[in-house]
Amino acid sequence: MTxxxxxxxxxxxxxxxLDAAAYMDRTRANSEAEPGSTPQQQPKDEPLVLRWAGGWVRDKLLGRQSHDIDVAINCMTGEVFGNQLREFCDNPANKDKHNLRKEDIGNLHKIAKNPDKSKNLETATVKIFGLDIDFVNLRTETYAEDSRNPEMDFGTAEEDASRRDATVNALFYNIHTDEIEDFVGGVADIERKVIRxxxxxxxxxMDDPLRVLRLVRFASRLQFTIADHVKDFMGDKRVLDALRVKISRERVGVEVEKMLKGEHPRDAVRYIQDLGLYHTVFTDPTNGDMVQPNLTGWRETYSFLHSFPTHPLYDxxxxxxxERYLAWVLACIVPFSRVPFDAANYRKKPLAAMLAAREGIKAPNKITEIVTAAMLHREEIVDLKNIVVQGTEHVNERDYFGMRIRAWDARDKHWRLQVLFAMLDDxxxxxxxxxxxxxxxxxxxASDVSEAIDAVHRDWQAFINHLKRLDLLDSPSIKPLVDGRLLARALGLKPGKWMASALDICMAWQLRNPQETDPAGAIEEVRQQKEELGIADLLS
Structure with missing residues (x-):
């Protein structure tokens, strides 16, 4: 017995x-169905049995700590149970018996069905004793071939287990018998470290195509192997087509985010490539003409990022x-780096890389802006790296490098990650x-690739070392000696279109003269460039 x-x-x-369940059993026989409730919401006429389900059981057997517990209920919905639990806990005698403090039980929240987001089950969630608890009834699901939304009904524990994504997630801990209930061989699969x-x-x-990505996430997180007969269908065209059509991109994005924020993002990305999932995940599903980038060399790229933290340059x-998570997002987008785009018109005609992030995984604006900036600045970043490596013109001009870094970093675009993107593209x-x-x-x-990667790494290390020598790594945070108000007052001019360029001149001067604290030299530099700024007549 496990x-x-x-x-x-x-x-x-x-x-x-257990006490709450016994209380509900005693009172339920005399209660009437709630007005307006559907048959699926009404309690079934049988004793309550509570089981802790899924991930908590799996993690317990693996010796992992888990603060999330799904409570599967045999004969009432999660919301009904949660409301009655609150009633039980509000009783002073029960409070005393279980030593309940006000902060021990949070507010009950109902998470409604949302078929448009592929959320097909109504649950209730609450925090108890610092644990995140979800209450949900055991259920069966019946899918129509042309629908992503199943018909739900009360089910047995065995029926509930059979509809889950993986056997290792289909285990129950029966709190009444203190036993693990395994209807699908999940315990053996945990011992064998197999996802099935x-x-x-x-x-x-086909019932729920998101399970493809969930299995990738669990395999990488748990360091398990996906069974061959399961992998055979994960990249099936019919399954991938269903993933495009039936599942909201928000849910796709949630799975990808969990993969990339996990301990083993490289393994998840490798599954995405090996199973042929890339062009289904990183795409705009509404755009039939969305480019599918060449993935040759991508394995070497993300494998490098996996080992990169052992190198000083990574830090x-x-x-x-x-930024670790953002780095992995960029690694997933880098196959799009050489897809042609119109830099002058990128706002009206978005870059394919940006669409892959924004529409493919519903990345937030911050991430799509970093992706776009990395794409727009990649060639300029490479040019500066080549200046350092080749020792050509401008190599020791502090303002030449510093002003570009400040431009890359404007509005929190993470210039260092943009450099990483250029390196991964390289x-x-x-x-x-x-x-x-x-x-x-x-x-x-393999030897040639290894040598080439080492050479790329050395060049980018040389670039960053040069920026260190020039003391420019923190150039975006340098506080300007001259602001717009000071400059306008010093020149006796009203602010205008000339101001932004004039302030850039001041900052470039400041970068060339890092020891100066008097802004007079910067202001004089603006006067000397009055013709270029178009303010000569105003200053005369």
């Missing part, structure tokens, strides 16, 4: 729920957990060029 060890909070929760669907995989994915370019392009070479063995090809 069981689990509960920590003190979990034991306290179990005791509370409870039902036949093709039907599982310069990626400075926070948020690696992918080198790998693509080497892949096109003929008459080399696989061993020779």
């Amino acid at each position: 069981t689990v060890h509960l920590d003190p909070r979990e034991r306290q929760l179990k005791s509370l729920l 669907t409870p039902m036949e995989p093709f039907q599982t994915f 310069v370019l990626v400075t926070s957990d948020e 690696i992918m392009h080198q790998a693509q060029q080497l892949a096109s070479k003929d008459s080399v063995t696989s061993t020779e090809a």
